[in-house]
Amino acid sequence: MHLFEIHILGIILAVVANSIIGAMWYSPLLFANIWMKSLEKTREELHTSSANTGYALTMLAAVVSALVLSYFISLLDSISIGNGALIGFLAGAGIAAARELSPTFFEARKFTLFLISAGYHIVALTVMGIILAAFAQ
Numbered sequence: 458m459h460l461f462e463i464h465i466l467g468i469i470l471a472v473v474a475n476s477i478i479g480a481m482w483y484s485p486l487l488f489a490n491i492w493m494k495s496l497e498k499t500r501e502e503l504h505t506s507s508a509n510t511g512y513a514l515t516m517l518a519a520v521v522s523a524l525v526l527s528y529f530i531s532l533l534d535s536i537s538i539g540n541g542a543l544i545g546f547l548a549g550a551g552i553a554a555a556r557e558l559s560p561t562f563f564e565a566r567k568f569t570l571f572l573i574s575a576g577y578h579i580v581a582l583t584v585m586g587i588i589l590a591a592f593a594q
Contacts, residue, residue, distance in 0.1 A: 462531065462593075463524070463527065464527070464589070464592035464593060466592060467523075467527065467588055467589050467591070467592030467593070468520065468523045468524065468527065468589070470588050470592075471519075471523040471526070471527075471584075471585040471588045471589050472516065472519045472520055472523050474581070474584050474585060474588055475519040475522070475523070475581045475584075475585055476515075476516065476519065478577070478580055478581045478584060479515065479577065479581065482573075482576075482577045482580070482581075483577075488573045491569060491573065492569075492570070492573050495567040495569040495570045495573070496570065522548075522582065522585065523585055523589065526544065526545060526548060526582065526585055526586055526589055527589045527593070529544050529548070530544050530586065530589050530590050530593050531593060536590055536593045536594050537590060537594070538587055538590050538591055538594075540590060541586040541587050541588075541589055541590020541591070541593070542583050542586050542587045542590070543586070544586045544590075545582040545583040545584065545585050545586020545587065545589075546579060546582070546583045546586070548582045548586070549575075549578045549579035549580070549581070549582035549583055550575075550579050553575070553578035553579070553582060554574075554575035554576075554578050554579055557571050557574050557575050557578070558571065
């Protein structure tokens with residue numbers, strides 16, 4: 458018995474899209490400078506040997522997110538690009554971004570970090586939802 462049909466190419470493209478969005482989001486082109494200033498870290502401090510572990514875990518998290526998002530999309534009565542975008546947006550805003558609030562306040566993080574991180578999750582999951590819905594149709 459299978460729960461839903463997995464579209465490997467859709468999963469791969471969603472993970473690649475997530476990586477591209479993350480690379481751009483946290484680049485000097487968009488939010489890297491504000492993000493580093495809010496973290497009170499320098500570029501050198503962030504580029505340590507543990508960065509590769511962070512990239513690997515981020516990639517693994519993207520694969521898991523794509524699989525779960527694909528499952529959520531498969532539960533829809535009518536699969537469309539718009540519905541995929543909505544499911545991705547809701548997962549980003551209602552789950553990922555909402556979960557960022559606790560550490561923001563309990564760890565006394567700057568609210569700017571919340572906005573940057575939450576924004577990334579919302580945009581990335583929305584795009585992932587669009588890609589996955591396109592393959593599920």
